Amino acid sequence: MGATIFLPVNDYDLGATLDSGQAFRWRRVAGGEVWEGILGRRVVRLEAVPGGIRAHTVTPLEDPAALRLFLQTEVALAAILKTFPDDAPMRAAVAACPGLRLLRQDPWECLASFILSSTKQIVQIRQIVALLGERYGEPLAGFTAGERHYSFPGPERLAELSEVDLRGCKMGFRAPNLLNAAREIAAGRMDLEAICGMDYAAARERLMTLRGVGGKIADCVLLFAYGFDTAFPVDVWIERALQELYFPRRRASDQRLRRFAATHFGQHAGYAQQYLFHYMRTKRAGRPT
DNA sequence: CGCCAGGATTGAA
DNA sequence: TTCAATCATGGC
Numbered sequence: 001m002g003a004t005i006f007l008p009v010n011d012y013d014l015g016a017t018l019d020s021g022q023a024f025r026w027r028r029v030a031g032g033e034v035w036e037g038i039l040g041r042r043v044v045r046l047e048a049v050p051g052g053i054r055a056h057t058v059t060p061l062e063d064p065a066a067l068r069l070f071l072q073t074e075v076a077l078a079a080i081l082k083t084f085p086d087d088a089p090m091r092a093a094v095a096a097c098p099g100l101r102l103l104r105q106d107p108w109e110c111l112a113s114f115i116l117s118s119t120k121q122i123v124q125i126r127q128i129v130a131l132l133g134e135r136y137g138e139p140l141a142g143f144t145a146g147e148r149h150y151s152f153p154g155p156e157r158l159a160e161l162s163e164v165d166l167r168g169c170k171m172g173f174r175a176p177n178l179l180n181a182a183r184e185i186a187a188g189r190m191d192l193e194a195i196c197g198m199d200y201a202a203a204r205e206r207l208m209t210l211r212g213v214g215g216k217i218a219d220c221v222l223l224f225a226y227g228f229d230t231a232f233p234v235d236v237w238i239e240r241a242l243q244e245l246y247f248p249r250r251r252a253s254d255q256r257l258r259r260f261a262a263t264h265f266g267q268h269a270g271y272a273q274q275y276l277f278h279y280m281r282t283k284r285a286g287r288p289t
Numbered sequence: 290c291g292c293c294a295g296g297a298t299t300g301a302a
Numbered sequence: 303t304t305c306a307a308t309c310a311t312g313g314c
Contacts, residue, residue: 118311124297172295177312214312236310 002143003060007072008052015048017071019251021122022103022224024113024129025152036143038133039070040106040183043142043149046071058141072104072162083266089245093279100278102271103224107192108185109152110225111207114217115178116171131169158182162166164289184210200228223270230267232261234273 018026018060026037035046043069045056055067068074077099084090112132117125129152136157137150157181158166166175184190190210193201200222207218221234234242234257242257252260265272 119294119309121297121309124295124309125296167295170296174295174311175291193313212312216311 001059003004005055005057005061005064005067006049006052007068007071008073009057010051011077011099012048012052012053012073012101013097014046014095016099016278017101017103018046019272020100021281022274023105023110024126025109025133026124029152038140038149038151039066041140041151043140045143051214056143058143068105070099075101077101080268080271083268084272084275085264085266086175086181089241089276093272093275096282097275101273102274105226106152107195107221107225108155111181111192111210111213111221112152112155112158112178114220115181115210115212116174118174118212118217118219124259128169128171130173132166135165135169153180155185159186175209176213181210181212183243195222195226200230203228204231219270225266229268229270230262232258232273233263234258234261235277237247237277237280238273243279 014035015028015033016045018037019028025038026035028034028038029045033048035045037044042057042059042061044061047054050287053071053073059230061067075224076275081094081098084094090242113125116128116132119245128204133150133152134148138153140149140151142149158179161179161182163175163179166179169175171178181190185192190206195206203226204218205213207213207221208215213221216233216235219231222233224230232238234254238261239254239257242261244282246252247257248258250269261269261273
């Protein structure tokens with residue numbers, strides 16, 4: 001019964017990676033470093049063990065390669081870290097969490113989640129996404145009886161709902177934005193597959209044609225779902241990080257910070273961003289989740 | 290530029 | 303207990 005996959009990898013901080021505001025449907029299972037979440041239509045348990053990550057599923061994955069893709073275990077992290085600027089803030093950020101990774105998520109789930117993320121804290125995004133799954137996803141087999149897990153509802157499913165249905169999931173003014181995105185995709189007017197073949201600027205512009213998707217959210221999706229490593233989402237945490245760490249003496253405009261980020265952090269700027277983000281959120285006590 | 294959207298959480302009264 | 307500030311993005 002069930003299936004186990006072992007993914008060999010070093011320098012992988014599973015907990016930090018799954019809990020760093022990239023993905024919203026993974027939770028720590030009581031006791032130890034075990035995480036549970038959904039990949040496609042399977043409930044998956046992940047455990048950090050010496051030399052790698054062990055994955056358990058109730059029924060075998062449709063595609064075992066999907067797990068490697070999602071976790072990005074084959075990415076040579078050390079080589080990426082070497083491309084970071086050799087300055088004090090970056091060194092501190094990497095030292096704070098040397099095994100932090102970027103995931104490679106499903107584009108639709110990622111896009112929908114980040115449309116819902118606007119002006120929301122991570123705990124609240126989790127709640128909304130969970131509610132959306134409970135109401136409109138499909139039930140999935142879990143490890144123990146009584147547990148309830150749901151797939152993430154696809155664009156076709158959401159497209160047939162009403163704004164009122166979605167508002168019922170406590171997403172407020174984001175409801176029409178999510179509904180519109182689902183309908184654009186379901187109708188074939190927005191092709192999430194086609195984004196893969198575009199260059200960064202074109203892909204960003206394309207995503208930003210969706211209502212509720214500005215530069216920050218587009219960058220999150222490009223980085224977390226499409227692997228555009230140069231995407232550099234600037235939220236208040238990153239803005240604060242850049243301001244405090246790189247421009248402590250004078251106030252830098254948003255424009256200036258953005259231009260600085262684009263040139264300073266190199267070809268894997270998105271990774272650097274994730275390290276700074278995590279560093280800023282964990283170094284002070286009493287951080288918001 | 291400045292306001293508004295909705296709800297969970299935190300801290301104050 | 304209630305109440306008000308906070309969070310932090312995009313559209314107009």
